[in-house]
Amino acid sequence: MPEFRGIKITRAQESARHAYRRALEKAVRAVSKGTKWRSSQGCLFQDHAGWLVAVQPLVYIYEPITKARVSVKPMSIDPIFWDVAGVSENKSRPLSFRCFGAWTCPAPKLADMDVPENDAVHLVAEQLLRIADEQLETLDSWSLGDFLQVCRKQRAASPDGYLSCVVTTLIAMGREHEALEACTDAEQAGDFDGFVAPEGSFVEMASRWLRQSIAAKTRH
Numbered sequence: 001m002p003e004f005r006g007i008k009i010t011r012a013q014e015s016a017r018h019a020y021r022r023a024l025e026k027a028v029r030a031v032s033k034g035t036k037w038r039s040s041q042g043c044l045f046q047d048h049a050g051w052l053v054a055v056q057p058l059v060y061i062y063e064p065i066t067k068a069r070v071s072v073k074p075m076s077i078d079p080i081f082w083d084v085a086g087v088s089e090n091k092s093r094p095l096s097f098r099c100f101g102a103w104t105c106p107a108p109k110l111a112d113m114d115v116p117e118n119d120a121v122h123l124v125a126e127q128l129l130r131i132a133d134e135q136l137e138t139l140d141s142w143s144l145g146d147f148l149q150v151c152r153k154q155r156a157a158s159p160d161g162y163l164s165c166v167v168t169t170l171i172a173m174g175r176e177h178e179a180l181e182a183c184t185d186a187e188q189a190g191d192f193d194g195f196v197a198p199e200g201s202f203v204e205m206a207s208r209w210l211r212q213s214i215a216a217k218t219r220h
Contacts, residue, residue, distance in 0.1 A: 007062040014061060020121070021059040024066070027125035028057065037132060040096040044132045047095060050075050051139050054099050054107060055132040057115065057124075066115045066124065068131045071107035072139065073098075074147055077168035081105050084168070084209045086199060103195065105164045108150050110135075144173050163193040167206050176217075180210040 009017075025042035032039040037046050045054040052075055058067045078098050082090045087103055098104050113131055118124050151165040163186050170179035186193070187203050195202035 009062055017059065017061045020117075021057075021061075023121045024057055024059060024124055027121040028128060031122065031125045031129050035129070037129065038095060041100065043099060044128060045095065045099050047075055048136050048139060051142065052095070052098055052107065053132070053135060053139065055128060055135065057128055058112070064117055066117050068113045068115050068128055070110045070113065070131070070135050072110060072135075072142075072147075073105060073107040073165065074144060074169065074172065076144075076172045077105050077165060080168040080171050081164055084206050085195065085197065085202065086205070105168055106162060108147075108154050108162065108165065110150075144169055148173070161193070163191060164195065164202055164206075167202075171210075176210055176214055180207060180214065183207045183210065 021042070028042050028044060029039040032044055036048075037044045039045075041056075043054055043056040045052065052073050054071045056069045056071070058069050060066065075098075079088075079091050081104065082088050085103060090097065090101070090103065093101065099107070115124060115127055115131070148166065148169045151162045151169065154162045155166060163182070166182055167179045170176070170182065183203050183206050187207070191203070193202045197205070199205055200208075
């Protein structure tokens with residue numbers, strides 16, 4: 001009998017939960033048609049006034065619980081990240097790549113919202129769509145500074161995460177010296193952001209890129 005954190009379910013119950021998740025993904029794709037939202041892997045996402053907004057359904061397997069995870073990031077930071085990492089060709093990738101691609105800036109979670117379950121999964125999908133629409137209104141007053149504050153708060157809780165977001169957002173704001181300082185601090189603290197290439201870690205690549213950029217601006 002499958003067990004997770006003391007919760008036991010039968011094989012049949014586990015299979016039913018997986019089937020529910022797959023059915024919900026299809027239902028979300030169906031309700032997204034004719035809207036500004038795109039859908040992939042059950043996730044609703046769109047570019048809204050320069051912000052990538054994503055609402056991902058989280059179907060718990062060991063409990064009858066579904067949540068909507070809301071995340072957001074500026075559209076401007078992934079292209080900066082790709083320039084820094086030397087993979088500028090990713091700029092031509094579809095929008096879904098910014099949600100699921102390995103070499104992208106992680107979008108901070110803003111909320112996990114409860115979504116009532118229903119055997120009629122199209123009703124659950126419609127509720128997810130309503131949640132997604134409501135989230136757009138909250139971004140009308142958002143700025144890069146607000147996003148930077150969220151990322152720094154996330155890093156305070158988990159130092160190894162969201163460094164790429166902090167650095168690229170500072171660059172997008174024209175604060176390259178602060179971005180370089182953030183890289184230096186992370187390197188001295190031994191922080192690891194999970195991005196490693198033959199050219200080095202993200203911290204190393206970003207530090208080189210920033211020094212070259214600052215030097216070029218100084219010369220001009």
